[in-house]
Amino acid sequence: MPAAVETEELTKRYPKVEALRGVSLRIEQGEIFALLGPNGAGKTTWISIVCGLTRASSGHARVLEHDVARAPLDARRQLGLVPQEINFDPFFTPREVLRFQLGYYGLPPDEARIDEVLFALTLADKADVNARELSGGMKRRLLIAKALVHRPRVVFLDEPTAGVDVTLRRELWAYVRTLRAGGTTIVLTTHYLEEAEELADRVAVIDHGRLISLDRPSALLASHGRRQVLFTLGAPIDRALPEKLAALGVTVDASGTQLTCPLRASDLSTVLAEVAALPAPIVDMRTEQPSLEQVFLTLTGGRA
Numbered sequence: 513m514p515a516a517v518e519t520e521e522l523t524k525r526y527p528k529v530e531a532l533r534g535v536s537l538r539i540e541q542g543e544i545f546a547l548l549g550p551n552g553a554g555k556t557t558w559i560s561i562v563c564g565l566t567r568a569s570s571g572h573a574r575v576l577e578h579d580v581a582r583a584p585l586d587a588r589r590q591l592g593l594v595p596q597e598i599n600f601d602p603f604f605t606p607r608e609v610l611r612f613q614l615g616y617y618g619l620p621p622d623e624a625r626i627d628e629v630l631f632a633l634t635l636a637d638k639a640d641v642n643a644r645e646l647s648g649g650m651k652r653r654l655l656i657a658k659a660l661v662h663r664p665r666v667v668f669l670d671e672p673t674a675g676v677d678v679t680l681r682r683e684l685w686a687y688v689r690t691l692r693a694g695g696t697t698i699v700l701t702t703h704y705l706e707e708a709e710e711l712a713d714r715v716a717v718i719d720h721g722r723l724i725s726l727d728r729p730s731a732l733l734a735s736h737g738r739r740q741v742l743f744t745l746g747a748p749i750d751r752a753l754p755e756k757l758a759a760l761g762v763t764v765d766a767s768g769t770q771l772t773c774p775l776r777a778s779d780l781s782t783v784l785a786e787v788a789a790l791p792a793p794i795v796d797m798r799t800e801q802p803s804l805e806q807v808f809l810t811l812t813g814g815r816a
């Protein structure tokens with residue numbers, strides 16, 4: 513099966529910055545793929561090249577085997593893009609915006625399809641108002657509707673849920689899953705790591721224009737995540753930690769009341785017994801599960 517999206521050694525040099533320094537990625541058909549990275553990492557640049565809005569300095573990009581530089585129209589027809597910035601004319605209504613969009617793709621006006629997409633994005637009751645009357649979150653939904661109306665096989669969502677409320681964000685996630693169930697490939701960028709963890713089959717982390725990690729979220733968590741247990745003591749311990757605790761990797765903070773212990777599945781009872789044997793009482797205890805956020809901060813050196 514051909515890749516949904518493939519880039520080979522993609523580079524982009526702007527006069528003052530190398531936005532991409534050789535990014536090779538293969539995204540399979542039917543995947544939900546998340547692109548993560550700090551501000552300025554190169555995510556939007558990568559998407560812009562793949563979607564034919566920016567030219568690469570070198571390297572290749574293909575969408576379902578269509579080279580975006582050599583067969584831009586064929587590539588463009590397969591994809592839908594939800595850009596990071598709002599880009600529709602505020603004087604048109606959502607319905608008109610979608611009609612024009614079909615027109616750009618050489619498709620006849622299809623009111624049934626337009627109604628379906630407006631309904632799916634909870635915009636049915638705003639179909640005929642001026643787009644400038646829409647709230648920020650509604651504008652973002654209209655952008656998504658615009659990217660989907662021509663039934664693209666690969667959809668790029670550049671921060672689709674920035675500024676979208678929690679309920680709607682969850683609705684959008686559900687909709688992304690529905691799209692995928694229908695065979696659409698989804699590539700998204702997000703700064704909400706919970707979103708990537710929840711939705712993505714695979715996650716790529718880009719930093720300074722380079723791919724620094726690519727894996728399934730569970731594999732990233734297993735290889736970079738930490739599970740640890742944190743104890744708060746009712747009084748500071750004034751001496752060094754007992755040898756047994758030190759050997760388990762337990763550390764104590766400057767206040768002498770916070771103990772942190774890296775957790776391997778087997779040794780929790782030993783840790784508990786040793787901490788309980790300390791002269792100070794335990795007043796709080798919690799375990800910290802590894803999160804993609806933690807992994808991301810580790811990989812990018814905490815700059816995000």
Ligand SMILES: Nc1ncnc2c1ncn2[C@@H]1O[C@H](COP(=O)(O)OP(=O)(O)OP(=O)(O)O)[C@@H](O)[C@H]1O
Pocket residue numbers: 526527529530531549550551552553554555556557558596
């Ligand atoms: N049109 C442009 N001209 C010059 N430099 C640009 C241009 N577009 C982007 N850049 C630079 O390229 C680098 C990558 O930017 P890009 O927009 O791809 O980052 P990003 O990963 O999408 O960041 P964010 O999370 O903030 O959206 C940045 O240093 C940015 O300043």
Ligand SMILES: [Mg+2]
Pocket residue numbers: 555556557596670
């Ligand atoms: Mg961006």
